[in-house]
Amino acid sequence: MSLTRNAEAAARTAGSRWLVLLARAGFVGYGIVHLLFGWLVLQIAFGASADDGDQSGALRTLAAQPMGRFLVVAIAVGLLAMAIWQALEAAVGHRAERGNDRLRERIASAARTVIYLWLAWTAVKVFARANTDSAAQQEELTARLMDTAGGRWLVGVAGLVLAGVGVGMVVYGLRKKFLKRLRQGEMGVRTGRLARRLGMAGYAARGGAFAVTGLLVVLAAVDYDPEKARGLDAALRMLRDQSYGTILLTLIGLGIAAFGGYCFLQARYRKL
Numbered sequence: 001m002s003l004t005r006n007a008e009a010a011a012r013t014a015g016s017r018w019l020v021l022l023a024r025a026g027f028v029g030y031g032i033v034h035l036l037f038g039w040l041v042l043q044i045a046f047g048a049s050a051d052d053g054d055q056s057g058a059l060r061t062l063a064a065q066p067m068g069r070f071l072v073v074a075i076a077v078g079l080l081a082m083a084i085w086q087a088l089e090a091a092v093g094h095r096a097e098r099g100n101d102r103l104r105e106r107i108a109s110a111a112r113t114v115i116y117l118w119l120a121w122t123a124v125k126v127f128a129r130a131n132t133d134s135a136a137q138q139e140e141l142t143a144r145l146m147d148t149a150g151g152r153w154l155v156g157v158a159g160l161v162l163a164g165v166g167v168g169m170v171v172y173g174l175r176k177k178f179l180k181r182l183r184q185g186e187m188g189v190r191t192g193r194l195a196r197r198l199g200m201a202g203y204a205a206r207g208g209a210f211a212v213t214g215l216l217v218v219l220a221a222v223d224y225d226p227e228k229a230r231g232l233d234a235a236l237r238m239l240r241d242q243s244y245g246t247i248l249l250t251l252i253g254l255g256i257a258a259f260g261g262y263c264f265l266q267a268r269y270r271k272l
Contacts, residue, residue: 023085024267026078026116031263033058033075033119034202038257044236045249054232055119059126069127076123083116085272111165156221163214166207173203178262182269191265198262205255209235 036058059075062068090109094102144151172178178199184192213235236252239245 019081019085020272022078022081023272024270025074026080026082027263027267027270029071029075029078030082030119031260031267032062032071034260034263035257036061038253038255038260041236041249041253041256044233044240045246045253047240056122056126057233059119059123063126072123072127076120076127079116079120079123083113083120086110086113086116152221156218159214159217159219159221161214162217163211166209166211166214169207169210170204171207173200173207176200178203181271182266183271184269187269191269195262195265195269198258198265201255202259202262205252206259209252209256212236212239 033055037055040054040057040061059072062075063072065071086109090106090113093109094105097105176196176199179196182195187195209232213232216235216238236249239252240249242248
């Protein structure tokens with residue numbers, strides 16, 4: 001019996017080690033996606049022709065490069081590992097937290113699981129050259145929802161939730177709460193300073209973009225105009241057309257690229 005238990009324990013340890021390695025590789029892929037995402041935002045800011053200004057557009061841009069489709073598959077595998085990790089955290093993790101703090105962290109992990117799964121599936125579709133126009137798909141889904149009883153209310157609530165998540169992300173970044181997820185004791189002074197700056201800029205930029213997207217979804221419900229609910233791409237293009245829009249989009253693009261750099265640091269120092 002002891003030999004059986006030892007074998008099972010060894011198998012679990014080996015499986016955990018592989019999951020951790022794949023999750024860390026997933027952070028590298030996540031960083032690459034956000035670097036390309038930031039580049040697309042900068043293209044939109046200066047009126048250059050670009051793909052959709054979101055993660056799906058970034059994956060399509062990557063797939064168009066030499067060896068790009070191979071990298072997209074590798075990113076999909078890493079993102080799937082990250083989704084499994086966050087699903088486990090949502091189910092039984094965050095034991096260092098207590099009470100409502102632990103509940104909030106588990107809910108956040110469940111949300112990250114959905115995000116990572118969606119991005120992994122998008123990467124698979126990009127590899128298969130399937131339709132990945134997320135802006136058009138979101139517009140179509142919003143139109144269908146608004147044609148159902150109570151659909152406009154549902155779309156409006158979804159927009160408010162998304163806007164709230166964006167604001168929460170900004171606060172999370174500016175208060176530097178992300179630092180507790182890192183093994184700071186292993187970081188040097190310069191690396192720690194870099195992690196703080198990249199994390200603050202990255203979370204603030206992503207949060208701002210999500211907040212604007214959520215507000216557009218709310219407006220789509222109020223005005224009964226599904227075209228406004230085209231996701232991040234529509235939100236960024238709307239910002240570009242405002243006063244100082246180019247400056248705002250440039251800051252957002254640089255911030256999203258900064259988040260990509262922060263993901264590379266997470267690959268090395270994130271607590272898993």
